[in-house]
Amino acid sequence: MEFVNLPLLAASALVFASVLAGLYSARIGLSFLLVFLLAGILAGEDGPGGYVFDDFRLSFWVGNLALAVILLDGGLRTAYATFRTGLRPASLLATVGVVICAGITAVAGVWFVGLDWQTALLLGAIVGSTDAAAVFALLTRSGVTLNERVSATLQIESGVNDPMAVYLTLALIALIGADAASASPVTAFALTFGRQFGWGLLVGAASGLAMAALINRAALRDAEGGILALLIGAAGVSTFAATGLLGGSGFLAVFLFGLILANRAAGAVAHSLAAIDGFAWFAQAGMFLLLGLLVTPSKMVDSLVPGLAVALTLTFVARPVAVWLCLMPLRFTSREIGFISWVGLRGAVPIVLALFPLLAGTPHAGLLFNIAFVVVLVSLILQGTTIGPLARRLGVAMPDPGDEPRVRAVFRDFVLDPLTPVAEICAFYDLPLPPHEAMPLGDWMTAELRRPPVAGDTVRLGPATLVVRALEGGKIASMGLGLRG
Numbered sequence: 001m002e003f004v005n006l007p008l009l010a011a012s013a014l015v016f017a018s019v020l021a022g023l024y025s026a027r028i029g030l031s032f033l034l035v036f037l038l039a040g041i042l043a044g045e046d047g048p049g050g051y052v053f054d055d056f057r058l059s060f061w062v063g064n065l066a067l068a069v070i071l072l073d074g075g076l077r078t079a080y081a082t083f084r085t086g087l088r089p090a091s092l093l094a095t096v097g098v099v100i101c102a103g104i105t106a107v108a109g110v111w112f113v114g115l116d117w118q119t120a121l122l123l124g125a126i127v128g129s130t131d132a133a134a135v136f137a138l139l140t141r142s143g144v145t146l147n148e149r150v151s152a153t154l155q156i157e158s159g160v161n162d163p164m165a166v167y168l169t170l171a172l173i174a175l176i177g178a179d180a181a182s183a184s185p186v187t188a189f190a191l192t193f194g195r196q197f198g199w200g201l202l203v204g205a206a207s208g209l210a211m212a213a214l215i216n217r218a219a220l221r222d223a224e225g226g227i228l229a230l231l232i233g234a235a236g237v238s239t240f241a242a243t244g245l246l247g248g249s250g251f252l253a254v255f256l257f258g259l260i261l262a263n264r265a266a267g268a269v270a271h272s273l274a275a276i277d278g279f280a281w282f283a284q285a286g287m288f289l290l291l292g293l294l295v296t297p298s299k300m301v302d303s304l305v306p307g308l309a310v311a312l313t314l315t316f317v318a319r320p321v322a323v324w325l326c327l328m329p330l331r332f333t334s335r336e337i338g339f340i341s342w343v344g345l346r347g348a349v350p351i352v353l354a355l356f357p358l359l360a361g362t363p364h365a366g367l368l369f370n371i372a373f374v375v376v377l378v379s380l381i382l383q384g385t386t387i388g389p390l391a392r393r394l395g396v397a398m399p400d401p402g403d404e405p406r407v408r409a410v411f412r413d414f415v416l417d418p419l420t421p422v423a424e425i426c427a428f429y430d431l432p433l434p435p436h437e438a439m440p441l442g443d444w445m446t447a448e449l450r451r452p453p454v455a456g457d458t459v460r461l462g463p464a465t466l467v468v469r470a471l472e473g474g475k476i477a478s479m480g481l482g483l484r485g
Contacts, residue, residue, distance in 0.1 A: 014043055015285055033347055034380040036285050040292015053293040056358050063352035065237065066287035067132070067162070068254050072236035073280035074132050074159045075258020076269055084474050085452045086152025092326040093153070093340075094129075094161035100325060101344075102128035102168060104318035105310060112309035113371065118176050119364050125168035126354050126368060127314060127375045129161040130154075131347030132255075144388050144397040148454040150336050153327075154343055162349055163249035167196045169353050173360050199248020201256065207239040208260025215265045228268060229275030232261065284348075291351050300370045307374025314375060315382065319344035331451045335394040342390060346379040398456060410456060411469045412482030418442025418475075429483065432462040441466070442476035 017039065043049030102124030109120030135158035146154075171192045211232070239257045240250035262269045300307075320341040327337050354372035357365035391397040399406035416425065422444045423437040436444060445466055448459045453476055457468045469478040 014039060014289060019285065033284060033288050034377075034384060036288035037292045037377070037380070040289040041295055041297060042292075043289075044293045044295065046297045051293065053290075056294070056355055059290055059294050060352065060355045060359060062290050063287055063348060063355065064240075064250075066283035067348065067352065068237050068240035068250060069233065069283040070280050071132055071159060071162070071251055071255045072233065072240075072258045073276050074155070075255040076232075076262040076273060076276060078155060078159065078259050078262070080259075080263045081474075082148070082152035082156065084152075085149045085454055086156045089149075089153045089327055089330050089332065090156035090160065092330075093157045093323065095164050097157075097322040097326045098125075098128045098161050098164040098168070100322035101314065101318045102165075104321060105314050108310045108313035108318075109371075112313075113306040113367070115364065115367075118172065119362075119368070122169065122172040122176065122357065122362070123310070123368055123371060124318075125165055125172055126356075126372050127310070127346060127350045128168065129165035129349060130158045130344050131349045132158040132162065135343065135345050135347075144391045146339075146391060147336075147396050147398055147456045149332070149452075150339060150396045153340060158345075159255045160252060162251040163196055163200055165349065165353060166249060166251060167193055169356050170196075173357060173362055176362055177360065195247040196249040197252065199243055199246045200250070200252030203239060203243040203246065203248060204253030204256030205260060207235065207242075207253070208257040209264070211235050211257065212261050212264035215261070215268045226272075226275050229272035229279065232269070232272055233276060233279055287348050291348060295373055300373065303367060303370035304374060307371040308378065310371055311375040311378035314346075315344070315379070331449070336396055339391060339394050339396045342383055343387060344379075345383055346376045348376075350376055395456075410467070412465060412467050412480035414481040415469065416441060416466075416479040416481050418445075418477065418479050425481075426461075429464060429481070431464050434461065441479060445476060445479070 041047055043051055045052045102121060105124035105127060106117065106120040109115045109123040110117060113120070113123070115123065135154055145151075174192070215228070215232075236254050236257055240254040243253035244250040320338075323337055323341040323344075327340065332340075350372040351369070354365075354369040356362075357368055362368075388397075395410075399410050401407065419440045419442065421437070422439055422441050423433060425431065425441055426433050426437065434444070436447070439447070445457075445459050445468070446453050449457055452474065453468050453471065455468050455470060459466045463484045465482045465484075467480040467482070468476050469480045471477055
């Protein structure tokens with residue numbers, strides 16, 4: 001039984017040690033996922049473990065399975081209500097934003113790595129999307145509650161931008177391949193786009209609706225939380241795989257499956273969320289450990305400097321430009337844009353996407369894999385350790401209800417009824433009358449914002465600052481007012 005017990009002992013001990021180290025590292029701001037990745041490297045060929053692992057097919061299989069579970073968990077935790085503020089900006093970031101990121105990063109690939117334009121664009125596509133596993137995990141463990149607009153945008157973006165990155169990666173691999181000359185590049189891109197997103201939307205929506213009907217009618221009375229979680233997990237992975245067999249985006253399908261299921265069978269899904277969260281963490285741990293094992297640091301020395309150049313370009317140029325171009329027309333504040341730009345976390349997705357060229361035999365595939373790994377390391381170290389402090393510094397974090405000084409600083413001293421006419425407030429506090437002074441205060445503030453309001457939004461009125469304290473049904477339910485001394 002040694003051939004069974006020794007691998008089990010090694011794998012379980014590695015996971016145990018990684019989780020334990022992650023618990024302590026979280027206290028100093030290091031990402032749990034970074035710890036898993038480093039543990040895999042230490043157990044690998046160049047580390048104390050000395051284990052030689054180069055099975056790219058197994059890594060690709062495990063990576064896709066893990067991402068399916070992670071995106072399912074993300075979809076199950078996304079409420080329709082977040083679409084009020086997050087759908088439009090997240091959709092832009094997940095499509096146009098990924099393309100802009102890929103294009104600017106491709107310039108860095110040409111300048112700093114010496115790639116031709118087609119391969120540089122492939123590199124940009126591989127690292128162009130944010131990672132759902134990294135974003136979900138770090139937002140959960142950052143210790144801060146973000147305002148609804150920022151939180152919803154980041155959550156939805158990270159869940160739905162993988163399909164665009166996969167689409168670009170597959171299309172560019174086909175373009176670079178020997179058969180690309182036989183077909184028009186425009187036609188190839190259009191066909192791939194239609195298959196990826198068409199089948200992803202169709203299968204994901206149909207599966208989510210069917211599963212919600214099944215659970216509401218039968219499974220709720222016959223299955224407990226753990227069994228129900230297993231049923232949902234199996235259905236989600238089946239949706240992911242079936243969509244892929246049809247040539248569609250399994251990433252989009254499984255996220256949409258979880259989203260529809262959670263919102264149409266909320267009562268049943270709520271009992272299974274704890275178990276599914278455990279599945280997702282196990283998937284993340286296994287995926288990052290395996291990807292760490294796959295990396296051989298001694299073979300990455302030549303890629304380190306160009307990889308750093310690409311990572312810094314992506315972090316400080318490509319992502320901020322893409323976010324600014326997508327969100328400025330939607331009237332996001334400069335602080336919100338700055339924070340969303342910074343939380344462009346790269347995790348397992350770029351490494352998994354970098355396996356596509358290796359399996360396809362694309363030229364420079366090994367170099368692309370090494371650079372993608374450097375980008376992920378830089379992102380987890382640089383961005384992953386600073387989310388909480390930066391959110392507080394930029395004022396996009398909501399105050400802890402028990403922190404009275406902070407609550408007063410954010411929501412101001414005076415509480416106002418949003419149904420009060422603007423003119424009455426101006427007369428009482430001796431403020432200048434704005435246009436449309438007969439409007440209720442809440443409606444006037446919403447009109448001034450010109451975007452769906454969220455708690456913490458502010459508008460200036462002479463020497464006063466009006467702030468949204470609470471919302472009900474998407475409308476302002478309570479407001480605060482502060483006066484400059």
